[in-house]
Amino acid sequence: MSRVWIIKRKHVLQLAAALLLLLIGWLYVNRDTVLPTLAEPTSERTIHMVVGEFKSTTADGKTIEAYRWDPGSVDVRKGERIKLSILGVNGESHPFLIEGLNISGEIKKGKETIVHFTANQAGTYRLICMTHTDMAHNGPMIGYIEVH
Template sequence: MSRVWIVKRKHLYLAAAAVLLLLSGLLYINRGSIVSTAAEPTAERTIHMVVGEFKSTTADGKTIEAYRWDPGTVVVQKGERVKLSIYGVNGQNHPFLIEGLNISGEVKKGKETVVHFTANQEGTYRLICLTHTDIAHSGPMIGYIVVD
């Protein structure tokens, strides 16, 4: 004796919905197994900067100069580990601080100065040379670290 199955349209919709739900659950589980939730250390990114100088002579023969960090602005991501490598090209020495990160140091001509930090808070942090603070002292020599 053969059986005849009568399937109503609403039963097809319910079966299709159940299959979709099952598949989306499997995809979600697989996605979760690919992306680790464990705290894995991220690689440290190196950012290179140099100390540069602009120098010119005015119409009356006066020499003017201004020092700068180059690049003047760097952008890092929140939570990123950073190695900031600064090479002294112009000027004898540049004691500096990075406001808000409790970092200070000194860049000397012909030398590399390296500082490490993790960008934990969004914002803009000023990299300030303490020798060249204003126009009277061939500045202001200020760079910016932007944390997004």
């Protein structure tokens, strides 16, 4: 013999209300572990870059070189905490500065240089190698941090 369950609309609404209260209570108790929204990052995002070199020989036998940041441009959200990790692959030394963020340092071949920052203003910040500032010095070696 089978039993037929009859659920009244009133009971469904009471059950839904009870589940909603349980969910609200759980969210309140676990409010520090709830995932943050994209608008409010609480952790640091790591961006990896390398120092690279293009090298070639012209038809008349002249060697030409250009040093670059790779990637040459990165996008960052306004207020986002960033860990910028730069690996020196080519060139012995690349002293650098990031305009507008009051950050400077040096990348050395075979070493990783890490800088931390939070860009609180939207805009374009240039990552400039002070050794390779123009074509006469195998540059310009400029990267861009785009803050939106």
